[in-house]
Amino acid sequence: MRAIVNTPGGPAPVELRDVPEPRVGPNDALVSVRCFSLNRGELRSFVNNEEGWVPGQDISGVVLREAANGLGPPSGTRVVALTDEFGWAERVAVPTHRIVPLAGNVSFAQAATLPVAGLTALRCVRLGGALVGRRVLITGAAGGVGTLAIQIAANSGAHVTAVVGHPARATGLNELGAKDIVQGIESATGRYSLILESAGGDSLSEAVKRIEPKGIVVVYGNSSAQTSTLSFQDFRMAQNARIQSFFYFTSGPEEMFAPDLALLVSLVENGKLRPVIGVERNWSEISTVAELLRDRRVAGKAVLTTGGP
């Protein structure tokens, strides 16, 4: 079968090649992949993994062969799944407890945006507790996680302020539910109950200066790759506020991935969550799409299609 394999040191970071069929365990369904999405973290994984490794966490497609254990959706079911790796392939073996069926009105492209980015947005927003009437600040708001987090926080009753890097990145964020949009966190005024911070560097230092007493700054990324300066004095006006790290993979018990993913799918099905797909291309264009994402030129999520049956 065809798959995207890691080619560190090659002319492109990854390329489409022939690889062996996946090994399917008794608890795995074999899924024919239609779409997958690309995460910023996966750009780093190209560098950190060996030649020939097949990346891929966010996949959608059709169950080709249901699992031998009799669990999970039957053959022919349209699904979305969270895989640890190997998802950027024509076919992938997925444990049944990581698979969620799709409603007919949720497209493969929409579904592929949900696993990593959707679970991160959902669970980071939840860390803020009851958000009705609360102020929430989201950095990296125009990105994959940000565009989903704006909607989930706004649907929860929060007053959402979105931080973007430049004016063009603000397009469409009001429609998603952002009440205020600021260019750079330095322009954000007042204090916030919950801040979702993924840019790192000065952005994290500035976030701490804007949290309210007992509020939470959720640190889930470091897109800038910069370090941050913090001081106890920064909390003088925000006493007992917390900085909370978030790693989606260990953010909840294994058995909760599918229920949370199913919740995200149902929000899309009911029109309460609209995945923003800034780029949708055939997977032969993966290197171009990776560059667009690296250069902050993708609004929302980047989705690749395999053109599979």
Ligand SMILES: NC(=O)c1ccc[n+]([C@@H]2O[C@H](COP(=O)([O-])OP(=O)(O)OC[C@H]3O[C@@H](n4cnc5c(N)ncnc54)[C@H](OP(=O)(O)O)[C@@H]3O)[C@@H](O)[C@H]2O)c1
């Ligand atoms: N901890 C976890 O479990 C977890 C899960 C998912 C993602 N993440 C991390 O969270 C971050 C956001 O993920 P994502 O999928 O939403 O990424 P994304 O789609 O690439 O969005 C990142 C956003 O960050 C903003 N940004 C600000 N400063 C940046 C910089 N120096 N370099 C690059 N982008 C910068 C960009 O907005 P402007 O162009 O408007 O400035 C961009 O829209 C990434 O660092 C990712 O690795 C972590």
